Amino acid sequence: MARVLVADDSSTMRKIILRSLQAVGVKDITEASDGAEAVALFAPGKFDMVLTDWNMPAMTGLEVLKAIRAQDEEIPVIMVTTEAEKARVLEAIQAGVSDYLVKPFTADMLREKLEKHGL
Numbered sequence: 565m566a567r568v569l570v571a572d573d574s575s576t577m578r579k580i581i582l583r584s585l586q587a588v589g590v591k592d593i594t595e596a597s598d599g600a601e602a603v604a605l606f607a608p609g610k611f612d613m614v615l616t617d618w619n620m621p622a623m624t625g626l627e628v629l630k631a632i633r634a635q636d637e638e639i640p641v642i643m644v645t646t647e648a649e650k651a652r653v654l655e656a657i658q659a660g661v662s663d664y665l666v667k668p669f670t671a672d673m674l675r676e677k678l679e680k681h682g683l
Contacts, residue, residue, distance in 0.1 A: 599623025
């Protein structure tokens with residue numbers, strides 16, 4: 565059973581992601597309302613994947629990614645974002661992002677990303 569950490573400052577977006585994850589069979593989901601909370605909740609081995617928004621208060625998705633990579637280099641981290649600007653994408657790739665999910669997305673698009681990363 566996959567354990568997923570979802571970080572997004574928008575409660576509406578978290579609900580959408582939560583429903584999408586549940587629709588593809590993921591039941592063990594932990595929500596974080598911003599990047600700092602996500603980093604506080606994260607521990608190596610506790611989750612199988614992290615889905616994080618890019619634009620959040622307290623800590624950005626990029627800062628979350630870097631903090632997680634400092635603890636765990638293997639866990640898939642997927643950036644959920646409207647950001648498709650090339651420089652930002654490259655910055656996230658250099659920081660070790662596993663994949664992107666561009667808003668708006670469908671449950672099928674999310675399922676593809678999960679399957680691609682072994683969940």
